[in-house]
Amino acid sequence: MPKLETLLKRAKEAYEQNRNEEALTILNGATIANNGDAIFLKGEIYFKLQNWGEALNHFSLFLEKYPSDRKAESYCAMIQNILGFYHKDLYNP
Numbered sequence: 473m474p475k476l477e478t479l480l481k482r483a484k485e486a487y488e489q490n491r492n493e494e495a496l497t498i499l500n501g502a503t504i505a506n507n508g509d510a511i512f513l514k515g516e517i518y519f520k521l522q523n524w525g526e527a528l529n530h531f532s533l534f535l536e537k538y539p540s541d542r543k544a545e546s547y548c549a550m551i552q553n554i555l556g557f558y559h560k561d562l563y564n565p
Contacts (some may be wrong), residue, residue, distance in 0.1 A: 480509055492517050508537050515547060524551050 479498055486495035495517050499510055515530030528551045531544045538544070 476507060476510070480507075480513070483510075483513060487513065487517055487520075490520075492521055508534055511537075512544065515544070519547060519551070524555055527551055528555075 479501070483495040483498040486492070486498065496514070499514050499517075511530050511534045515527050515534060518524075518527035518530060528548060531547045531551070534544045535541060535548065
């Protein structure tokens with residue numbers, strides 16, 4: 473089994489080349505329970521795939537480990553804004 477660092481590098485390369493499903497497959501095959509970089513990368517991948525719930529879960533998990541991370545806080549705020557969007561004219565004709 474390859475080292476976690478090698479798997480992270482492969483997953484980041486796949487993510488940067490917009491091969492998001494491949495990057496998720498790489499990360500899901502690894503044991504990443506305590507690795508902040510892997511958790512954050514999974515959050516970014518889910519964000520790019522517009523899977524807001526999974527992205528928010530991963531960024532929240534990352535923030536439990538690193539509570540002062542501004543980038544993760546920004547992602548969480550953006551997701552909350554997306555999920556909370558309501559346009560009364562669109563939904564009430």
